Amino acid sequence: MKQTLFLLALAFLLLSGCTAGGDGQLSVADAWGRTSPASAANGAFYMNVVNDSGSDDALLSVATPACGMAELHEMYDQGEGVMGMRPVAGQRIPVPAGETVELKPGGLHVMCMNKTAAFETGETYPLTLTFEKAGAIEVTAEIREQ
Amino acid sequence: MSLKFRFIILGALLLWLSAACSAFQPHEFGGVVFPEPQTVSDFALTAANDQTVHLSDFEGDYVFVYFGYTFCPDLCPDTLAKLALVRRELGDDAERMQVLMVSVDPERDTPERLAEYVSFFDDSFVGVTGTPEEIDAAGKPFGLYYEAHEGSSDSSYLVDHTARAFLLDPNGRLIVAYPYDASDEAILADMEYLLAQEG
Numbered sequence: 001m002k003q004t005l006f007l008l009a010l011a012f013l014l015l016s017g018c019t020a021g022g023d024g025q026l027s028v029a030d031a032w033g034r035t036s037p038a039s040a041a042n043g044a045f046y047m048n049v050v051n052d053s054g055s056d057d058a059l060l061s062v063a064t065p066a067c068g069m070a071e072l073h074e075m076y077d078q079g080e081g082v083m084g085m086r087p088v089a090g091q092r093i094p095v096p097a098g099e100t101v102e103l104k105p106g107g108l109h110v111m112c113m114n115k116t117a118a119f120e121t122g123e124t125y126p127l128t129l130t131f132e133k134a135g136a137i138e139v140t141a142e143i144r145e146q
Numbered sequence: 147m148s149l150k151f152r153f154i155i156l157g158a159l160l161l162w163l164s165a166a167c168s169a170f171q172p173h174e175f176g177g178v179v180f181p182e183p184q185t186v187s188d189f190a191l192t193a194a195n196d197q198t199v200h201l202s203d204f205e206g207d208y209v210f211v212y213f214g215y216t217f218c219p220d221l222c223p224d225t226l227a228k229l230a231l232v233r234r235e236l237g238d239d240a241e242r243m244q245v246l247m248v249s250v251d252p253e254r255d256t257p258e259r260l261a262e263y264v265s266f267f268d269d270s271f272v273g274v275t276g277t278p279e280e281i282d283a284a285g286k287p288f289g290l291y292y293e294a295h296e297g298s299s300d301s302s303y304l305v306d307h308t309a310r311a312f313l314l315d316p317n318g319r320l321i322v323a324y325p326y327d328a329s330d331e332a333i334l335a336d337m338e339y340l341l342a343q344e345g
Contacts (some may be wrong), residue, residue, distance in 0.1 A: 034223050037266035039259050042219040071297075075220055082291045083221055083326060084306035105224045106327055112219065113302075145227050 024052025026095065026134040031127060031141040033066070034105075038118035043067070045110035045127060045141050046103045051095045058132040059093040059101075064141075066125040068114025075106050085111075095131075105146075119143045173339045176332025177313070177324035184320040189284035191248060191274035194261035199246075199274050201284075202318060207244045208340060209314040213290055213307055215251035216263045221309050221326045222247075223267075228330040229311065230268040235334050239341050240270075242316075248284060249275040250292040250307050287320065288312050315340075 031047035043066075051057055062070040072088040083106075093108060095101045103109050110127070123143045130136050188202045201209070210229055214222035226247065233240050247264050249255035252275045255263075260273030275281065282290070285308075292307035313322040313336075324333060 034227070036219075036223050037263055039262040039266070040216050040219075040223065042217050043223075044219040073220075078306060080289065080291065081308050081310040081323065081325065082306060083309035084295075085218075085220065085297075085304050087297060105220055109220055145231075146224065 024054070026051045026053045026057050026131060026137070028129060028137055028139045031139045033112070033119055033125065033141050033143050035121045035143055035145050036115070036119045038115075041114060043112040043115050043119055044073075044105075045070075045112060046105065047110075047139065047141070049093075049095050049101045049103070051097055051099055051101075053134065054097055055133060056097050057095045057134055059095060059129060060091060060132055061130045062110045063128045063130075064112070064125055066116055066119070066127075066141075067112035068116065071111045071113065072108070073111035074108045087111075092132075121145060173336070175322055175336050176328045177310075177322040177336075179322050180320055183315060183317075184287065186287040186314060186318055186320050188318075189280070191276040191280055191284055192257050193272055193274045194257045196257075199272060201246070201314075204244045204246070204314075205318050206316050207242050208316060208337065209318075210243070210245045211248065211288065211312045211314065212245065213248045213250050213285060213288070213292065214309075215249050215305050215307070216255050216259060217251065217302075218305070218307075225309070225311055225326060226264065226267040226271070228328075228333065230271070231330045232334045232337060233268055233270065235330075236337060236341075239337075242341060243337060245271040247271065247273045248281065249273065250281055250285075250290070251294070251305050252276065252278065252281065288323075 027050050029048045029050060033043055033045040036043045064070055072091050072093055073085055074088050076084050078084050121143055124140050127139050127141050128136055188200055190198050190200050193199045212225060229245050233243050236243060249260050255275055257275060260275060264271035264273040290308050292305055294303045294305045297304045309326040311324040312320055315321045
């Protein structure tokens with residue numbers, strides 16, 4: 001009897017392991033923007049995109065009242081300590097199934113052009129993220145120093 | 147001697163040894179250290195209110211020279227915010243640390259705009275710029291590279307640039323180059339180490 005129970009429990013654990021990652025959704029965690037003065041025309045937003053949906057997806061665009069215009073950008077290392085920044089090819093950040101894509105300083109970010117206000121620490125701004133499959137996702141980005 | 151007492155002695159000895167060990171370990175810097183401090187030729191650039199700022203004005207202090215531009219959304223504010231944090235953490239020694247941001251985008255960054263920008267991070271920070279020739283001359287000892295390029299239709303132009311923060315000692319010699327991802331903890335530990343070395 002004990003053995004049967006054990007086997008049942010084991011089977012249950014294994015099965016629950018199977019389903020995790022397939023039935024979930026695509027979600028966005030820890031969206032934030034860096035504090036910056038009014039004299040800085042541009043700013044940046046960062047976040048983690050967690051794809052538990054079971055199928056590949058991609059971030060296509062971001063809209064927010066905080067920016068005159070928002071684009072998906074990436075930093076790239078040119079060697080010798082030189083860093084460059086460029087719009088992401090095709091304005092499309094792939095988010096493969098089961099993976100988390102980090103938008104973070106020195107890497108991918110939402111380039112916020114012509115900021116509509118100074119970004120003061122503690123403020124929040126709504127971001128509307130559009131994904132290829134998941135569609136529009138609304139998140140709130142907190143302004144903080146780092 | 148009881149066994150317990152012996153253990154206490156042994157424990158104390160081990161503790162002392164490990165403390166002594168770490169005290170003799172050389173300090174590891176958070177950036178690339180120049181084995182021989184590099185002499186940097188003086189330069190003159192312009193700050194707000196038409197004020198001429200020489201690099202040599204800051205001799206006696208530890209100076210962080212950073213090349214960037216105010217339209218830069220990612221690394222420049224990240225680095226300046228880190229340096230501001232380090233300066234705040236230094237407490238009474240904060241006066242010994244100076245940050246000098248040189249804009250490589252004189253077309254858009256007027257000295258006034260720069261002053262407003264850098265003071266947002268810390269009141270003591272100084273922002274300077276000049277003609278492209280003056281910027282090139284100032285950047286030469288640091289191996290400065292920068293180049294403007296088109297972003298996309300609406301994003302106006304972007305500037306690729308050397309993203310290191312350079313630390314000069316109180317004699318104006320280049321001692322450490324910090325990569326953009328050096329942590330504020332590491333930079334702070336370096337500053338505390340350097341100040342402690344002064345005795």
